[in-house]
Amino acid sequence: ADYKTNKRHRSSDEGQHGAAESLSAHRQLYERHFPLYKQPVEVGCFSLDSRRSFFNDHRQLRYYVQPTKSPGFNLRDGYTSRFVKRDDSVKEKLDHVLKWILANRDKIQTRVQPPSSSALGVDFVTWRGHLTKVLTTPYETQEGWMLAASRFRGTIYISEVETEAARVNRETRSERQEEMMYWGYKFEQYICADDVDGTPDPGGVVNTNEAFCTVVQTRLADHKLLFSGEVDCRVKDPDAPPAPGCYVELKTSAEICTPKQRSNFHRYKLLKWWAQSFLPGVPQIVAGFRDHDGIVVAVEAFPTSKISQLIKNEYNCWKPTVCMNFCNDFLSFVKSVVKEDNPRLVYLFSWDPHRDVTYAVHRDSQYTFLPDWYIQDMSS
Ligand code: A3P
Ligand code: MG
Ligand code: MG
DSSP states (O other), X not given: OOHHHHHHTBOSSXXXXXXXXXXXXXXXXXXXXXXOBOOOEEEEEEEEOTTOOEESSOTTOOEEOOOOSSOOOBTTTTTTTSEEOOOXXXXXXXXXXXXXXXXXXXXXXXXXXXXXXXXXXXXXXXXHHHHHHHHHGGGOOSOOEEEEEEEETTEEXXXXXXXXXXXXXXXXXXXXXXXXXXXXXXXXXXXXXXXXXXXXXXXXXXXXXXXXXXEEEEEETTEEEEEEEEOOXXXXXXXXXXXXTTEEEEEEEEOOOSHHHHHHIIIIIHHHHHHHHHTTTOOEEEEEEEOTTSBEEEEEEEEGGGHHHXXXXXXXXXXXHHHHHHHHHHHHHHHHHOOSBOTTEXXXXXXXXXXXXXXXXXXXXTTOOSOHHHHHHHHO
């Protein structure tokens, strides 16, 4: 499709500043050539410890220990006795990413900028997980999202706001759902060692406060991005490619027994897995397939770059180019809307399945998310 069709998916009524009022998420509008997406470069990392405290280092990075093809891991083990669950009612917003930025301002100032400039030299700062939701939007039929955006010193910060539906889901999870959320972390424990010369310790405590996060810089078309994402582990080989090329994403999924289950796995799971790992340049995904009782019956590797070939035989399947073109257009839309440079002003972008992306503006509201400690430190 050409530039004209590209423009037509914006609403024809343009606001007083020339920005469109909404953005369509129809997948047909985004079937264009794949946009430029630069190889993501790791510019730093940070760790969150068992109490969710921030450390500007890789102390929580774990090492991949390859399991056998059918390891029989019991993912239910330890759920009632050796599990410390992160309090997911606490909304951390961008705080950890902002802490990393304050500690590493020198590392992200680009060469083209004078060293005295206070601007970060990136267009967007956000979490990888927020971008994953944007990428999968053209194919999402179940869950909407809300993304808050504020412009501060030329950079647009994007932070998720929990939707009412997501809050209700979180507060009414069944006991089975609660336990199954643990299974993914338990799988990580069976596969990851704390040290390069160590072995996994399945007898230890699973504490989901602990995290290792990479911070990467990249560019999507003309959007310079800086985002952070949690990384499960890295390969042990010291001669492996530099981060993020050495990272491994771990996943669990229900075992596949029927053609219908395989098709659903390709259509829905692989889309989310691909988007999550493609964004930060994580090349390997290792999946554990578990039975109904939480026993891992098969382990399989999915190289991120091979996923798009794997799904091509699926009728009417998702396409990486649609995801990336939608993300590109969404970020252009955000740039056109978020014009006032003011951290107390929040432009709240909302999307629900089968609807367009729309936005509302809030001044000094509950949605303001850039903290005073960040504004003040960045202004000094
Ligand atoms: P699985 O990936 O095996 O589902 P991640 O894969 O992103 O590293 O996340 C680790 C685990 O956290 C997941 O394991 C899952 O158990 C849990 N988890 C992550 N996001 C979740 C979500 N939106 N809802 C429920 N559980 C989630
Ligand atoms: Mg993870
Ligand atoms: Mg994982």
